Amino acid sequence: MSLRTNNPAHLFRHWTQVEDRLRRSKKIVLFLDFDGTLVPIQRNRKAFLQHQSRSVLLRLVKNPRITVVAISGRRRPELRRLMGIRGIHYLGLYGSENGRMPAVAPSVKKALIQAYAAIRNELLKYPGIRMENKVGCFCVHMRECELTVQDRVQESVRALIHPFRRELHLFENLHDIEIVPRTMRGKGVAVRRILDSRSRLHSLPLYFGDDISDEPAFAELHSKLRAGIAVLVGGTRCTHAQFFLQNPKEVIETLSRVEEVLT
Ligand SMILES: [Mg+2]
Numbered sequence: 001m002s003l004r005t006n007n008p009a010h011l012f013r014h015w016t017q018v019e020d021r022l023r024r025s026k027k028i029v030l031f032l033d034f035d036g037t038l039v040p041i042q043r044n045r046k047a048f049l050q051h052q053s054r055s056v057l058l059r060l061v062k063n064p065r066i067t068v069v070a071i072s073g074r075r076r077p078e079l080r081r082l083m084g085i086r087g088i089h090y091l092g093l094y095g096s097e098n099g100r101m102p103a104v105a106p107s108v109k110k111a112l113i114q115a116y117a118a119i120r121n122e123l124l125k126y127p128g129i130r131m132e133n134k135v136g137c138f139c140v141h142m143r144e145c146e147l148t149v150q151d152r153v154q155e156s157v158r159a160l161i162h163p164f165r166r167e168l169h170l171f172e173n174l175h176d177i178e179i180v181p182r183t184m185r186g187k188g189v190a191v192r193r194i195l196d197s198r199s200r201l202h203s204l205p206l207y208f209g210d211d212i213s214d215e216p217a218f219a220e221l222h223s224k225l226r227a228g229i230a231v232l233v234g235g236t237r238c239t240h241a242q243f244f245l246q247n248p249k250e251v252i253e254t255l256s257r258v259e260e261v262l263t
Pocket of ligand 1: 033034035210211
């Protein structure tokens, strides 16, 4: 998707305005990506919540004005295990996995198997490439490769997936590419579905995310209809978010501030 070429502002510089909106909102829906947002990116993906993050989230889920939604590209059971907080609404696979695995048609299963084999044959020649089979979709991790190699890998994946374009499409992230069934629509659609539910129609949504796959959710929040607060984590870049934070540490600081405002 094309990204808005605006420069987001640091959230803390506009905190008074945010604080005011929080105070005036009866209900708040807080969407949180996990890797790169709540926890720093880990090379081996063995991320875990720091004590401070856990305790602020534990307090937030108890606040009746807030609904906390964790939304990640990871599988839902894994996300749930890593966060381990009751009362959070967990969504895996970019919002597609909510309780149970989304059904995958036989033709799509076949396409996934063939695409996986084609990509593995072509890409495992690059040192540092790692493939992860998530069942129902798969991911090519490129973080360990040099940036020039990452560009080449991206090009190859796009070409290799072309024959399966009816069944599959890509979520292209900063350092990984997810190959998913077309029925998986991504975080923007998941956020829209949640916010369109009757009980949340007048909620103030906040979304924190760090990657390209978070952009459709930023765009959804930034629309006139939602007038939500979208926050890019990890510094600035072209984005649909109107605010940014430098790192997960600042996200936790923000969550503490939100909690203070609402108690
Ligand atoms: Mg992330």
